[in-house]
Amino acid sequence: MIRKTIVIVNKLGMHARPATMIVKAASKYRSEFKIRKDNMEINGKSIMGVMTLAAEYGSSLELIADGVDEEYLIDEIAGLFAAKFDEE
Amino acid sequence: MKKITVKEFFNTKKEDFLLSLVTKTHTLENSISSEYLNRPGLALAGYFERFSADRIQILGETEVSFLQSMKEEELYDRMKELLVFSIPCFIVAKGLSVPEQMEYLANEMNIAILISKMSTDKLYHALRKYLEDYFAPSKTIHGTLVDVFGVGILLTGTSGIGKSECALDLVERSHRLITDDVVKITYRDDVLIGTSTNDYGHFMEIRGVGLVDVEKMFGIQAVRIQKRIDVQIELMPWQDNMDYERIGLSDNYVDILDVQIPIIYLPVSPGKNVSVIVEVVAMNHILKIYGYDAAKTYTMRLQEDIQKKAKIRGALIDDKE
Numbered sequence: 001m002i003r004k005t006i007v008i009v010n011k012l013g014m015h016a017r018p019a020t021m022i023v024k025a026a027s028k029y030r031s032e033f034k035i036r037k038d039n040m041e042i043n044g045k046s047i048m049g050v051m052t053l054a055a056e057y058g059s060s061l062e063l064i065a066d067g068v069d070e071e072y073l074i075d076e077i078a079g080l081f082a083a084k085f086d087e088e
Numbered sequence: 089m090k091k092i093t094v095k096e097f098f099n100t101k102k103e104d105f106l107l108s109l110v111t112k113t114h115t116l117e118n119s120i121s122s123e124y125l126n127r128p129g130l131a132l133a134g135y136f137e138r139f140s141a142d143r144i145q146i147l148g149e150t151e152v153s154f155l156q157s158m159k160e161e162e163l164y165d166r167m168k169e170l171l172v173f174s175i176p177c178f179i180v181a182k183g184l185s186v187p188e189q190m191e192y193l194a195n196e197m198n199i200a201i202l203i204s205k206m207s208t209d210k211l212y213h214a215l216r217k218y219l220e221d222y223f224a225p226s227k228t229i230h231g232t233l234v235d236v237f238g239v240g241i242l243l244t245g246t247s248g249i250g251k252s253e254c255a256l257d258l259v260e261r262s263h264r265l266i267t268d269d270v271v272k273i274t275y276r277d278d279v280l281i282g283t284s285t286n287d288y289g290h291f292m293e294i295r296g297v298g299l300v301d302v303e304k305m306f307g308i309q310a311v312r313i314q315k316r317i318d319v320q321i322e323l324m325p326w327q328d329n330m331d332y333e334r335i336g337l338s339d340n341y342v343d344i345l346d347v348q349i350p351i352i353y354l355p356v357s358p359g360k361n362v363s364v365i366v367e368v369v370a371m372n373h374i375l376k377i378y379g380y381d382a383a384k385t386y387t388m389r390l391q392e393d394i395q396k397k398a399k400i401r402g403a404l405i406d407d408k409e
Contacts, residue, residue: 013398015387015391016383016391020334047334047335051387051390054394057401058398058401058402058405
């Protein structure tokens, strides 16, 4: 299992479009994927789950992947956050 | 380009338009290839620029009385000029008769003159409607058309994916079948109308069972003859790498006869109740027409929530007293 904490750096936060990008990327992998914010933990492959977090600019999230391809999964998802989901 | 011979038109429609033939039968060989009509007033007066000769020429009271007012030689010369054009036929309204010379020359030049007992205006509009329908662009599509809550849903997908079974399930849920397997789509008044290609009734093939008669089995309320097509649902086997719609913010469209129809790519897997999803698609379509978009509403609320939280976070960080 890998855990990685990231901070949301795009101004608009994790709204519908970034949430879709995360879910689509994560769904390609076989590993289980969860995202944790404060005391809430959701399935990172579920669009409603990811949107439920309503994660805002500046907040931090913990990415948790567990499975054979967990490293690749975390790398790709963290990459999406770092690239600000192609936003500002 | 679609066309109909004057003979076929006359034989099939003489009762509808109260037609009778003035010229000899050999004049019926021309074909009609335009959905429009023309009142040849200016051509009769000798002005042939931009004369729409390819259309059916309608002669009303005005045209006929003009012809009658002409001197014999003048009429003869004008008719010779007019009838060299490849005109499909003339239709004279109100049961009026044309001068003998015109009839004689029309026979010579193989152009039919028909007389209708209808008034000019009625004839014009009825004929226009008939031609519009006749020449309307149409095509056939492999699919099944059902009316779900008044929304015309075209189910498509490869053979054996379960279109007929889905339609049968929908019929069981009190929806209506228009046609199974082959849908004839016609473009009419800016919408797509789907019908069956034949009038044998509402039969469908269920794999393993064979043909069933839906109307006989479920009654007249389970079927209808035609329906406007509102949404296409493409049933497809589940594919891991396919980019399925998750939120529904962006609509996909498909082009049928130059009309944009929303399309939904619906993954089908064993045990999945497709007909319930089809009902949901229909209801969501109605909601969208009434101005409510679930995806937009949800994501807007989410965005507001995120912005609010971001503001509070900012305020807390800035407050360093």
